[in-house]
Every structure is written in C-alpha cells, then in structure tokens.
Amino acid sequence: MKIERVDLQRIKIPLTAPFVTSMGLETHKECILVRAYSGPYVGFGESVAMDVPVYNEEDVDTVWYMLEKYLIPQLFTREIEHPDDVSRLFSWMRRNNMAKAALEGAIWDLYAKMNGISLSQALGGTRTQIDVGVSIGIEPTIGKLLERVDGFIRDGYKKIKVKIKPGADVEPMRAIRQKFGPDVPLMADANSAYTLNDIGLLKELDEFGLIMIEQPLAHDDIIDHATLQRELKTPICLDESIHTVEDARKAIELGSCRIINIKIGRVGGLTEAKKVHDLCQAHNVPVWCGGMQEVGIGRAHNIAIASLSNFTIPGDTSPSHRYFATDVVSPMIDFAAPGVLDVPTAPGIGMVINEDVVRDALIEHKSYFANRESTTTVIPNF
Template identity: 65%
Template sequence: MNIERVELKRLHIPFKASFEASFGRMSKRDLVLVSVYSSDGKVGYGESTSMAFPWYNEETTDTVWYMLEQFLIPKLLTAEITSPEEVAELFAPIRRNNMAKAALEGAVWDLYCKQKNISLAKGLGGEKEKIDVGVSIGIEPTVDLLLEKVEGFIQEGYKKIKIKVKPGFDVEPMREIRKQFGYDVPLMADANSAYTLHDLATLKELDQFNLIMIEQPLAHDDIIDHAKLQKELQTPICLDESIHSVEDARKAIELGSCKIINIKVGRVGGLTESKRIHDLCKAKNIPVWCGGMFETGVGRAHNIAITSLSNFTIPGDTSASNRYWIEDIVEPEVALIEPGMLAVPTGAGIGYEIKEDSVKKFLVHQKSYSKKTTESVG
C-alpha cells in the first residue's frame, strides 16, 4: 500500500449537552484523529474512541497517543503490507491497547478502500444500503427530564432507545417510560458494569418491562457471573466491556454468558476483529449490534460501514451528528435519511470529507511521522 506518512491530531470537541453514565459525566470529547498518507496522494482517516480518563476501559487519550507514537506507527511505517487485514496481524504481538490499534487500522482500511475506489462497507463485505439506528440517553437528574428526552427521540423515529442505568436509577425510570409510552417502544438498559450478583432482585425486576436487553450489568471483565445471571433472567444479557476479541466472544457464547453481543470497533481492536466477531456470532445465531463511543463523523462512518454486515440485526448507537455535536468535522454531516435510518455511503472509503476548518477550530496538538524519520529514529 506504500504508506508514506501518518499524522496525529488531538481534538477537544464540546458536547451540545453533558452526558452521564454510571461511570461519570462528560462535557467534551477528547480524541485523536489519525490520517494515513500514501504515495499516490490519497488519505485515510481513523479516530480513537478512548476517553480522557480510564473509566470505560484502561485506555485514555494520552495512552492512545503514546502507543501510536512509540509502537504502532513505527511498526506500520517499517512494514510492507498489501491489505488492512495484515495490520491486525502486525499489531498482534502488542498486548491490548485496542483503541490505539483500531484508530490506526481504521485509517488504513479507509485508505485501502479509496485506493480500490470502493466504499468501506463494500470492502468489509457489507450489503445493506441503509441501516436502522438507535439512540443512547444518559442518566438524567430526574425521571421527568428523562421522559422528555425519550419522547423527543421517539418522535424522531429512532429504532431503539437505550437508557443508562445505575443502582437507584433503574426500575423506576423503566416503569415510567413504559407507563407513558407503552410497550411497543424498543427499549433497553445499559448498566456499564454498575451491578453485582447481590443486585439480583433488582435486575430481575427489570424483566417485567420487556426490554430488548440489559447491557453489561456485571463487572467489566466478567463472563462467569454473567452466565449465572443469564440463567436467572428472562431478559437477554448483552456483553460489551467483557468482549475484546473473537476469542472472548467464543468463550462467552459457549458459557452462556449472553444472548447478544455489542461490537464496538475500538474496544475490540479494529474493523478486522469486528468482522471476525460478527462472523462467529452469525455462525452461532447470536445477534450483534454496533455500540457508540461518542464518535465524530469519522468514527460514525466506520460504524456505519461495519453495521452494513448482515448479522447486525439490532439497531446500533450510531445516531446522527446533531445528537451530540453543534458542529461535526465531516461533510456532509451524518444525518438521518428517514426516521431512525442512516444511508450506507457508496463513495470511496468512508464516504465523507474532512472539514479542515472545523478540525483547526478544535485542534489541541498535532504531530507528523514519516518513513524517513521513523527509519532515522529506529
């Protein structure tokens, strides 16, 4: 593929409104935008999905930058690769740091598809022309405020409503949503590892609300207790934080730890591993969906592409750009083509252009790495 240069840009993008999950509240997105340049003048783009703090997983924006600069970029610039799948193998000896790996591998996938003049979705084997999407709602100060947001997103036609829950903010919000909007609304709960088996009685209460799933109720690294919990619940358990690879998915499925898996591209180390997990789950009749990490349009484009694969049968979290941002860094912005649906881009690569003026507005730091400098350092 003849990759000549890699550029990193750290961006701070303010949310339209702060967002709270069980692990904390956020007011801005802190990310690394990765650009990969080839000798033919084409550029591929990727985006880190880490946060500024190690609350979702062990990675942060600082660790992502460090891993990219010290290990991943030098490996890429000194290797001869012919396809993006080889990047996953190239990075395999480096333990974890999946979000750093995914940011760079995603940029290579975009570049590869642009060189082949095909869409990223087609490059991954996707067949859908449009995808169903849902929305994620954070923990609100009051149930009344939560109900207002739920009503707005129902009116916008989102195909799944995900509610963040934690002990003390779980049964009552679900009861009030069902009371006000009925049982036809596709509803799920996301716990972000806020519970233990000692909370079994509370979790069993959620069965009455006919939820699509309860996402990651127990520890972030657990698949044993989730198997015990799933036997006690009628509601399907979906695993998120516990799944970092196709091997994790295989073990969880064999143990009966879940009935659904959320595939987040950053969490599992990139698009190649995401596709492997998708293929395994399809063979095992486990439906999957694509979770969101507050991505800009770059990351959303990657999510849309992977969601075009056939076993992504549950609406994901890839909502429109205006859900979180006053201003996105791509054009056109990611927008619904009809209620609750996004088009799968057909243009080369991710199918969106970078808005350089917006990138400059949110830029905190940038650095460029070339084959020449890498060779001189190495």
C-alpha cells in the first residue's frame, strides 16, 4: 500500500473526574489522533503520550514534532507491504515509541480494512471477548476510595487496580481487604514511587494477597526489581521499564517480574507489542493490556491486542464512560456483559468515528500529503 496522506488532529477532552497518581493530577485528556489514507481507505491511530512527560519522556508536542519531522515523511518514501514493515522502517530512530506507535497503529488499521478483516484477526487474536478491570487513582480519603471500589465492583470489573504512593499504600489496601474480603481481584500500581529502602513496607503488602504490584521501583530499573522480587511473595509486574521485546527478555532472565503489562504506545507499536506477547507466552509469563486513559481509537487498539491468547489477566481497558462523557467513537465503548468487552469483528478497529465529538475537541489539525505541501489549521478561540 502507498500512503497518500496523513492527518494529525490534536484534541482535548475533559475527564469526568480528576485522576491522581504518584505522578500528578490529570483533569483533561489531550492527545493526537492520526488518520492515514490510501485510496478509499482510512486507518486510525492515537498517540497515548501524556501532556506532561511524567510517565515517560514523551509529551503531546514531542509526538507531533517527531511525526511531522521524521516519521510521516519517511512513510511517504515507501510502498508498505505489511504493517510490520513500519516498525522496521522506524527502527533507526531511538525511542519516541509513542510517536511511532501512533502512526504504526493507523497503518495496522488501514491494512486490516484493506484486507476486509478485523484488527484482532490481523494481529492473530483468538478471543471474541476480553475481561477488563479498572484503574483507580489516589483518592482524597480512604472513605472515598472504598466508595469508588464498591461502585466498580458492583459494575462488574474483573480486576481492581489502585494507585499507591508512600503514605497511601498499606492502609488503603488493608481497608479494601477488610471491607470487601479476600476474593476481590486486587492489585496496586506504584508508578515508580518507591526504592529498595522501602523493602520493609513493600513486604507488608504481601499480607493482602494482591494479584501483583505494578512498577514499584524506578521507571528505568530491572536490577533492583529482581532483588525486590526475590524478597516478595506478591508477583511484580513491570510497566514503565519495558520498552522493547529485548527489555522483556532481560527482565524475565533476571527475574525482575513475573507478569508484564503491555502498552502498545510504550513499546512503539502493535508489531513490538505482539513480539513482547509472544516472548512472554514462550516463558509462561502472563501479560495484560495496560491503559493510558485512551479515547476510543486507542481503546479499540487495546481491545484488539488483548484478544491475543496470552493476555490472560484482565486489562485496564475500561468502557469509555469510566473517563469521558463523550468519546470519539460512536457508539462509545461499553460492556457487553459486566466486566466484559466484545472484540469488534468489523474491518480494522471496527469502530465508527464520531466526527462531531472530534470537531468540538479539536485544537489543531494538519494534513500532510505524499506529493504536495502540508496544510495547517489552528482552531481559534480554544
């Protein structure tokens, strides 16, 4: 396929409730939507970079910059046979994985649509439905946290993940176990808020029978995590530390974790995500699909990758309404049954874009053409 045109759309949508983690407070979702055109077909991608580089080194502006300066022009120079070619084409560039993934995702969607198959099928997915959990931010009080947990359990979420940080860790977990009992599938995500000096405290969490603790130590570490995993009963799951299938291989070899969270953006796209999945499967390491509070397009990509067979733990891909009053896909993504999402069967991501929502949320729009000048629109009065 020859890519003739790519559009970037920067959008901003309010969250229905503020989201607090050890990295900071979020009130809005700002991101870039990507459209890739070939003949009558359009493929959709979404950049998951946050508006501030607190999770990784990228932000919305760096993604736009890398796409415009390098990745889109490079894509225009080649005929693409298969989406796997795209990650090879981009492999010369160090990191900037979320920028690469946003464009590569649009090409995967385009490829699936051209072949009349779903994105899940194109990736080799086998599930028709996926189980999902919910990620809960750090709430102002334990009472508020318990209220939220109660609501999400009633909604049928299959896994309850709670953000923790020093000072908001053992007590909230104890309160949840006391109120809801030992059978609630519970886990904690620290987003790198601890060091090995906190080993005593992290061991205290063992008594709560958590399914896992996600990324307790530094965002770039796999050595200390291996030390910690030897001391903990609770499985460690790595998120921030895994950017490539090679990172995953090393972490597994060192014993740095027993579970891996796969985020398409963090590993540079669906091709690499599938490689991490396959490697983990070969080593009996279960995986699950993480989230970056995606709008509907990114959520659809997450559902497709989560349909692969080694995604045996419920992911963070909750329905759209968990974060947004409106979404860029129509209908909004929702449960097929409590805690369960259908994997779309229509071609590509299998979702219809709600252009009214995109228009209302639009900050900037730029179109790039393989054989003519680009055109920019900055939407005024935003």
